[in-house]
Amino acid sequence: MPDRRFAIYLPSLLGGGAERSMLNLAVGMARQGLLVDLVLAEATGPYLPLVPPEVRLVDLRARRVLQSLPGLVRYLRQEKPLGLVSALDHANVVALWARRLARVPTRVAVCMQNTPSQDARHAPSLRGRLLPLAMRFFYPWADGIVGVSQGVVEDFIRLTGIRQKVQVIHNPVVTPELLQRAEEPLEHPWFQPKEPPVLLGVGRLTRQKNFPNLIRAFAEVRKRRPVRLLILGEGEERASLEDLVRSFGLEGEVGLPGFVQNPYPYMKRAAAFVLSSDWEGLPTVLIEALALGTPVVATDCPSGPREILQGGRWGRLVPVNNPTALAQALEATLAEGRTASPEEAYHPYTQAEVVRRYLELLEGV
Template sequence: MSAGKRTDVVVYVRALYNGGTDQVMLNLVEEFLAGGRSVALAVDFDNVYSPYRSRFPEQVRYVVLGAHSPWARLTKLYHFLKQEQPKSLLCAGFFPNIFAIIARRLSGVDMRVVVTEHNTPTINRQLASPWQARRWFLLFARLFYPQADAVVAVSNGTAGDLADAIGIERVRVRCIYNPIVNGGLFEQSQQTVDDPWFTDSNVPVILGLGRLEPEKNFALLLRAFALVREEMACRLVIFGDGSEREMLEELVATLELSDCVQLRHFVPNPHAYTAKAALLAASSICEGLSNVLVEAIALGTPVVSTDCPFGPTEVLNAGEYGRLVPVGDARRLADAMLASLRQRPEPVPKSWLEQFTTKRSAERYLELLIPG
């Protein structure tokens, strides 16, 4: 930091991975820069394998704190803030949120802290194993979240759930939809896909995107797809990585779907596949918002989703812009997929997509980070 010049916004996350939260934070960084703000991106450690690692702009100061243990994360963030003296700090993730609030208090730096919650607190806590840290979410969130200058959730449903979970008034939790729609999304969607499954227009491809974890419930999608295949020739491709890969591969074999289902690994540009798919299907148990649904409707790809807490119904306007089905119901999911494949719905109006643009989202965040 040059003498007398304070960084406008420091974005602090655990590290860059390949998830939706990383995409959100980098989209915000790009918009902050476009608006003339100075930005630093601080991470606890450098994940060189992240596809986003090489994406952030050169104008962004990339700060690796070199911290792995909880104590090191807190103390190194404290020293960084004490030296940096930023005007504001934007965090994503439970522990970054907590550490940021504590470090701000210890450092005495006059800056605003905005914490963001991208998950459904009560449901994620229920899904956690007894030894996972998020089991302790409510205790620490109740103690520290109210000390932030602003608490942001990525959907209205998540905001209400968070407020109830930590015992604060709903008006104290702001809802700002994720920054998803921009020129980069459409540019990436137009890239060529050298893949016979996606270039064979005679056989429609259903697409699934996300981490292979219990909350995404891809096992339900496989069972629903098996029912669809009984009535229509089609294929299913799921892009993602996670702890359930082996289980899902076994389920594909058990359902005898090996000739028409592929479980592929994460790809840096899924948008090119989304734009060329006949349908995107989401089978989650819970979603803070669901970036993949926003991306799909922006690209004109029909969607079907479980009506899980809390994001899909908000993204799809209670079913107006995509079919919603009960959570866990393979038959209803299959019927919705068949209906969407047989009759393609109308495109989503641009006016509806405006609330998910990176420009609008960044404007709303800056109102909290640097008011006035």
């Protein structure tokens, strides 16, 4: 069916959960025999090598998302995809604007990956703080407004008053590649036999992820038992995190190796996966850990962890920014050992299920 072309539009392929999820969506669509274009404002980022040949990469060569508007208009006029999914809020605005200017019948679904009120509140720029205003103006132009969790959707409705065309579609987190890549060898010395258990955090080193909370909790646990902490990711908080580790004298017990292309062997072998965030949309890494059978402890932040863990059924939830509560939950989890989660814990986040939901939306079913 050569006329069934779909597009996914993103600023770039930087190493975040949103980019990873949209790449999984593109691959899942291509596996169903559809023509899929991954349209990037700028083709940059560590996930670029993961784009398979069956997904066509379209580079708009724009340094900023707004500057990609003319290129996206040209793309829509030339290719006229049946549907386009955009993710990340400023890209969503550009996608809707481009469809309006291109005057094509392409159906556009905008996807919100985080709770928008939190994103706006913590935005470093005026443009970010004005995002709710842009949402109220542009988002009604969409054919579908998607939140990756119920919490994201409820926050959006409270913030904007928009209820029409809003629905929850989870991110396509659990893929065959995830399970395969988790089996790759891991040479890290901390995961060798007879070494202390390793707690794992994964994410950008940003304020949102609140890794200081995790480091403080780890320092409490470390007083009572041998254990190590590994945080995979890169970001602007690196220097302050390293200072905090030194202040506890834990340089030999806490590792910050930076961004890792394949975190899944670490995740599969960790004694526990820890999410210490102050806010989220739908934390991809938490779902990945569940699918790999790793025990999880998460802050009960808005939004996603409570939804994913079904109120604590599939892992422990603790208050936000409470190192003592986090430390107690980690100790209890370490004492229990590993117990794999059943498939029902992560089925809503499987690639095939999420592709089905998006195709229904983009084809107007």
